[in-house]
Amino acid sequence: xxxxxxxxxxxxxxxxxxxxxxxxxxxxxxxxxxxxxxxxxxxxxxxxxxxxxxxxxxxxxxxxxxxxxxxxxxxxxxxxxxxxxxxxxxxxxxxxxxxxxxxxxxxxxxxxxxxxxxxxxxxxxxxxxxxxxxxxxxxxxxxxxxxxxxxxxxxxxxxxxxxxxxxxxxxxxxxxxxxxxxxxxxxxxxxxxxxxxxxxxxxxxxxxxxxxxxxxxxxxxxxxxxxxxxxxxxxxxxxxxxxxxxxxxxxxxxxxxxxxxxxxxxxxxxxxxxxxxxxxxxxxxxxxxxxxxxxxxxxxxxxxxxxxxxxxxxxxxxxxxxxxxxxxxxxxxxxxxxxxxxxxxxxxxxxxxxxxxxxxxxxxxxxxxxxxxxxxxxxxxxxxxxxxxxxxxxxxxxxxxxxxxxxxxxxxxxxxxxxxxxxxxxxxxxxxxx
Amino acid sequence: xxxxxxxxxxxxxxxxxxxxxxxxxxxxxxxxxxxxxxxxxxxxxxxxxxxxxxxxxxxxxxxxxxxxxxxxxxxxxxxxxxxxxxxxxxxxxxxxxxxxxxxxxxxxxxxxxxxxxxxxxxxxxxxxxxxxxxxxxxxxxxxxxxxxxxxxxxxxxxxxxxxxxxxxxxxxxxxxxxxxxxxxxxxxxxxxxxxxxxxxxxxxxxxxxxxxxxxxxxxxxxxxxxxxxxxxxxxxxxxxxxxxxxxxxxxxxxxxxxxxxxxxxxxxxxxxxxxxxxxxxxxxxxxxxxxxxxxxxxxxxxxxxxxxxxxxxxxxxxxxxxxxxxxxxxxxxxxxxxxxxxxxxxxxxxxxxxxxxxxxxxxxxxxxxxxxxxxxxxxxxxxxxxxxxxxxxxxxxxxxxxxxxxxxxxxxxxxxxxxxxxxxxxxxxxxxxxxxxxxxxxxxxxxxxxxxxxxxxxxxxxxxxxxxx
Numbered sequence: 001x002x003x004x005x006x007x008x009x010x011x012x013x014x015x016x017x018x019x020x021x022x023x024x025x026x027x028x029x030x031x032x033x034x035x036x037x038x039x040x041x042x043x044x045x046x047x048x049x050x051x052x053x054x055x056x057x058x059x060x061x062x063x064x065x066x067x068x069x070x071x072x073x074x075x076x077x078x079x080x081x082x083x084x085x086x087x088x089x090x091x092x093x094x095x096x097x098x099x100x101x102x103x104x105x106x107x108x109x110x111x112x113x114x115x116x117x118x119x120x121x122x123x124x125x126x127x128x129x130x131x132x133x134x135x136x137x138x139x140x141x142x143x144x145x146x147x148x149x150x151x152x153x154x155x156x157x158x159x160x161x162x163x164x165x166x167x168x169x170x171x172x173x174x175x176x177x178x179x180x181x182x183x184x185x186x187x188x189x190x191x192x193x194x195x196x197x198x199x200x201x202x203x204x205x206x207x208x209x210x211x212x213x214x215x216x217x218x219x220x221x222x223x224x225x226x227x228x229x230x231x232x233x234x235x236x237x238x239x240x241x242x243x244x245x246x247x248x249x250x251x252x253x254x255x256x257x258x259x260x261x262x263x264x265x266x267x268x269x270x271x272x273x274x275x276x277x278x279x280x281x282x283x284x285x286x287x288x289x290x291x292x293x294x295x296x297x298x299x300x301x302x303x304x305x306x307x308x309x310x311x312x313x314x315x316x317x318x319x320x321x322x323x324x325x326x327x328x329x330x331x332x333x334x335x336x337x338x339x340x341x342x343x344x345x346x347x348x349x350x351x352x353x354x355x356x357x358x359x360x361x362x363x364x365x366x367x368x369x370x371x372x373x374x375x376x377x378x379x380x381x382x383x384x385x386x387x388x389x390x391x392x393x394x395x396x397x398x399x400x401x402x403x404x405x406x407x408x409x410x411x412x413x414x415x416x417x418x419x420x421x422x423x424x425x426x427x428x429x430x431x432x433x434x
Numbered sequence: 435x436x437x438x439x440x441x442x443x444x445x446x447x448x449x450x451x452x453x454x455x456x457x458x459x460x461x462x463x464x465x466x467x468x469x470x471x472x473x474x475x476x477x478x479x480x481x482x483x484x485x486x487x488x489x490x491x492x493x494x495x496x497x498x499x500x501x502x503x504x505x506x507x508x509x510x511x512x513x514x515x516x517x518x519x520x521x522x523x524x525x526x527x528x529x530x531x532x533x534x535x536x537x538x539x540x541x542x543x544x545x546x547x548x549x550x551x552x553x554x555x556x557x558x559x560x561x562x563x564x565x566x567x568x569x570x571x572x573x574x575x576x577x578x579x580x581x582x583x584x585x586x587x588x589x590x591x592x593x594x595x596x597x598x599x600x601x602x603x604x605x606x607x608x609x610x611x612x613x614x615x616x617x618x619x620x621x622x623x624x625x626x627x628x629x630x631x632x633x634x635x636x637x638x639x640x641x642x643x644x645x646x647x648x649x650x651x652x653x654x655x656x657x658x659x660x661x662x663x664x665x666x667x668x669x670x671x672x673x674x675x676x677x678x679x680x681x682x683x684x685x686x687x688x689x690x691x692x693x694x695x696x697x698x699x700x701x702x703x704x705x706x707x708x709x710x711x712x713x714x715x716x717x718x719x720x721x722x723x724x725x726x727x728x729x730x731x732x733x734x735x736x737x738x739x740x741x742x743x744x745x746x747x748x749x750x751x752x753x754x755x756x757x758x759x760x761x762x763x764x765x766x767x768x769x770x771x772x773x774x775x776x777x778x779x780x781x782x783x784x785x786x787x788x789x790x791x792x793x794x795x796x797x798x799x800x801x802x803x804x805x806x807x808x809x810x811x812x813x814x815x816x817x818x819x820x821x822x823x824x825x826x827x828x829x830x831x832x833x834x835x836x837x838x839x840x841x842x843x844x845x846x847x848x849x850x851x852x853x854x855x856x857x858x859x860x861x862x863x864x865x866x867x868x869x870x871x872x873x874x875x876x877x878x879x880x881x882x883x884x885x886x887x888x889x890x891x892x893x894x895x896x897x898x899x900x901x902x903x
Contacts, residue, residue, distance in 0.1 A: 213716040217709065224705045231699035238695055241688040249681040252674055256858055263865070399719040406723050407890055410730070413883045420876035428869035434862040 035156040042071040043150055043165060045143035046086070048135050064135055065090045066142055070165050087168035091116070094142060097164050100175055101155060103184045106304045107387035108155060109394040111148035112293030114141025120222040120285065122230040122278075133279075137286060144290070153393070154386075191303055195310050201384065207391060208302035214295040218288055225285060229278050240271030259434035266427040273423070277416050284412065287405040291398060298394065301387050308383050312376040319369035326362045329355060514540040514611050516626065518604035521596050522553070531555050534600055536607065538626045544618075550627045556581070558625065559603055561637055565621040566610070571769040572846040573616070574853045576609035577758030578602070598751060605755065609856075615845075661771040662778055668843075671850060672767050679760035686753040689745065696742045700735060707731040722893070726886050733882045741875045745868065752864040756857060763853075766846060773842050777835045784828045791821040 047067040055061045065088040072083075094113055101110050118134055128134065146165070149155045160178065163171045246264030250257040520535035538550040559578055566575050579602035607626075610616045624636050707728045714724035 210716055214713075217713040217716065221706070221709045221713065224702060224709055228699060228702035228706060231695065231702050234695040235692065235699050238688060238692050241691075242685070245681055245684045245688060249678075249685075252677045252681070256862075259862075399717075402720055403723055403890070406727050407887065409727070410883045410886045410890075413730075413734075414880055414887070417876040417880035417883070421873050421880070424869045424872040424876065428866055428873065431862055431865040431869055434858060434865070 035151050035153060037150050037156040037162070038147075040073055041150075041165075042069075042073055043143075043146050044069050045139050045146065048139045049088070050130075051090075062130070063090055064130075064138075066139055068146070068165060085166060087166075089164070091138070091142075093164075093172075094145065096172070096175070097161065098145075099184060100160055100178075100180050101149070101158065102300070103180045103187055104158070104160075104178070105154060106187070107301060107383050108152065108390050109294065109297045109301055110155070111145055111152070112290060112297055113145050114138050114286070115289060115293070120219075120226045120289075122226040122233070137282065141286065141290070154390070187304075190307050191300070195307075197306050197309050198313055199309070201305065201309065203388070204302045204305045204384075208299055208306075211295045211299035211302065215292060215299070218292040218295065222285060222288055222292070225281070229281060233274055233278060236271050236274035236277075238271075239267050243268035243271065256434045259430050259432070262433070263427050263430035266423055266430060270420075270423045270427075273419050277412075277419070280412050280415075284405060284409050287401070287408075291402060294394070294398065298391070301391065305383060305387055308376075308380050312373070312380045315369065315373045315376045319366065319373050322362055322366050322369055326359065326366060329359055329362065512612075513542055514538065514617065516604075516607045516611050518600055518607060521600055532596060534603060536626060544623065545627065552627065552629070552633075554625070556599070556603075558633065559606065562610075562621055562625045563606075566616055566619060569619065569621075570615060570845065571773070572766050572842040573613075573849045574759070574762055574766055575616070576606050577755060577762055578606055580758075598747075602751060602755065613852075659775055659779065661775045664771065664774065665843075667847070668767065668770065671846075672764075675760060675763040675767060679757075679764065682753065682756045682760055686750070686757050689750055689753055693742060693745050693750070696738065696745070700738050700742065703731065703735050703738065707735065723890060726889060730882045730886050734879050737875055737878045737882075741871060744871045748871075749864055749868045752860060756861065759853075759857070763850075770842050770846050773835070773839050777832070777839045780828065780832045780835055784825065784832055787821065787825050787828060791818065791825065 045066050046069045049065050049067070050062060051065050052060060052062045067086055067088055069084055069086045071085070091113075098110060098113055101108070114137070117129065118131075149161060155161065160171070160175045163174055243264040246260045246267065250260035250264070253260065515538070517537045518534050519537070521532050522535075523530060523532055533553040533555045536550075536552050536554050538545075540548060540550075556578075563575055563578055566573075579599045610619075610622055616622060621636075624633060628636060710724050710728035710731060714721040714728065717724060
């Protein structure tokens with residue numbers, strides 16, 4: 001796509017891009033993809049606040065709410081600041097919305113939410129949900145989620161989603177009225193059941209396998225990265241000790257004193273610089289995490305396809321056996337073993353009237369069965385078509401986004417190296433004055 | 435020419451005390467035991483006492499010895515070059531040990547030739563250090579590498595250990611060669627030039643074990659008494675030595691900790707590259723950038739490895755040397771104190787003797803002497819003569835010690851300044867190198883990641899072109 005090409009150049013050309021700038025680029029990409037929703041509305045999760053209240057079991061609890069701001073995009077109005085609509089939502093409401101979307105659009109690779117609990121943390125980072133850094137990163141993740149949904153060709157036109165963004169109250173009720181809850185329960189049960197598909201669609205099987213691999217390798221990468229971050233933190237911070245000792249040492253030296261003292265300051269600066277470096281890397285880790293969870297969404301779609309396929313196969317199997325029964329009854333031959341056949345052999349044949357009744361019943365059942373097979377076939381085709389479209393869309397998005405992430409990682413490394421060069425050059429000058 | 439005066443009569447090595455050969459055998463045995471000890475910082479037994487009769491020249495000329503001119507130790511004025519290299523292992527029935535090649539190139543006239551090559555073992559270096567310290571108790575001798583490293587149970591014959599030791603021995607000899615007094619030492623010359631047989635027999639000469647022990651007892655007594663009137667400048671030096679010792683030890687520890695942390699970081703980083711590579715295998719479009727990133731991470735790993743090695747091979751040995759130097763400083767100040775204590779003791783003793791002489795004759799002794807049949811006058815005369823004789827002896831001895839003290843003080847002061855200059859140069863250069871190395875490390879990593887960006891840019895442009903066509 002011409003758009004992504006020129007954007008990619010824009011991003012790479014500027015190696016001084018900060019992570020927040022590159023995230024902005026990501027958002028711009030989504031906006032430019034231009035769903036009708038995004039064309040008329042700006043969406044953001046602007047703030048987070050702590051609240052206390054009584055929960056379902058009437059106990060005091062503290063939780064965080066996030067401010068969703070929407071603003072109509074009016075290309076015509078310049079100068080007039082369009083009105084800002086806003087409402088507060090907590091994480092659990094986002095979860096509800098996502099569940100609704102999962103159930104209602106089973107063929108879609110539904111964008112994931114930021115993680116419920118902090119995982120893959122390196123030691124300095126808090127795993128506490130109330131920690132302000134965690135809350136901030138979650139705010140960004142929630143905004144990202146909304147923008148992803150809003151830029152999805154199918155999901156963006158969902159009414160409930162629109163209400164989620166615009167109506168503080170009543171949204172939940174309207175959602176439950178759609179009756180998705182019932183579907184959700186049965187879907188959950190079905191997806192967790194084990195079943196074997198006779199003719200698996202190769203493409204979906206490969207996709208599921210890919211989803212497994214992606215999940216496994218990103219988990220591994222996140223783990224390794226967190227450990228390396230931990231160690232890097234140690235290296236930088238120990239240099240801070242140089243600062244202290246140089247300063248003490250400079251007090252007993254005459255000519256060396258100044259050089260030592262100023263070198264010590266640079267060592268302190270070096271030690272302090274790691275905090276920013278690792279904070280930037282957290283952004284990168286968050287981008288990886290998004291695709292870790294996306295992998296799960298992908299697998300869910302493949303699993304749903306399997307289920308659909310399985311149900312089709314079941315219907316076909318059922319129809320076939322019913323047809324067979326009809327044939328046996330009509331011709332009087334028993335080709336396959338059946339208890340009925342055995343009992344009728346033992347206890348004598350049925351009367352012609354009974355046979356007639358049975359045949360009639362079978363005919364109806366077969367008619368119904370054929371209808372069901374037709375339906376399920378259509379369902380399956382429909383599912384395969386729309387799922388595959390979304391999977392292709394997802395693939396493109398993933399390739400683009402992850403490439404941008406890798407580029408931003410390189411930019412981060414470059415920035416870290418530049419800082420290092422500066423600090424050590426400064427230190428070298430000071431040492432020369434010793 | 436480094437140094438102002440080179441006076442061979444001052445240098446050690448002239449044996450002023452003859453030793454029967456059987457005792458000298460014992461001397462060597464004790465030296466050999468050194469190898470079995472675990473730690474060694476300072477193995478000399480002498481504590482401020484010098485046994486060289488040849489050092490009895492006037493204090494004026496003594497002081498002159500130690501007025502070091504502005505030393506130009508540039509390469510163009512250097513007239514002696516010493517290298518230590520080529521470690522070789524020797525196996526005998528009793529032991530295995532390493533010898534090092536010591537090569538000397540010099541234009542000095544006191545050397546018979548301009549080039550020498552000998553093989554020396556650690557024991558020999560230890561001997562040389564001991565001789566220099568004995569002859570010049572208040573001069574600062576650069577430390578030798580430690581005998582045996584307990585930490586990490588490094589084997590004596592481990593390659594890295596041998597290399598570290600070789601490098602330290604090289605530095606040691608060069609510091610001696612640069613020193614205006616040490617470099618003209620006879621022992622030093624013999625060390626650089628003598629064949630192994632000659633060296634062994636030379637080692638057997640020199641003050642005997644017993645006389646060294648005798649001096650030690652006196653020194654311990656003086657040390658226990660302590661010095662009373664220490665001049666402020668030496669107290670200042672003491673304080674400096676203490677503080678410097680603490681600081682340099684801290685820096686040594688901090689640096690070792692940095693090396694440890696870097697190594698652990700490296701361990702983790704080594705797993706990142708392969709993970710990106712593994713990921714690339716599941717991808718199509720992303721395979722190339724992922725493989726690229728894997729390559730970049732691996733390259734950065736290599737650079738980190740190099741950087742750690744540099745710290746280990748260059749900064750840490752220097753810091754370690756100066757940790758040992760700090761102990762040498764303290765020892766040198768202690769020895770000076772002991773000389774002063776000795777002087778104070780002798781001064782007091784002389785004063786007491788003089789008081790005795792001026793006091794009235796004692797009643798009791800007169801009574802005894804009259805019993806034995808000597809007249810009081812005779813006895814008094816005898817007593818006075820005796821005292822006069824003793825006082826003269828003590829004064830002569832006191833003069834000697836006073837000379838020695840003044841000479842030791844001046845030597846110390848000059849060498850202290852010299853040492854501080856050397857320390858400043860060495861540490862400045864070591865930290866400078868480290869900072870430079872770190873800059874180079876980051877520059878190399880920067881280049882790695884910039885080339886990745888470049889490759890992605892060309893890719894994107896390539897895609898762009900395809901789109902527009």
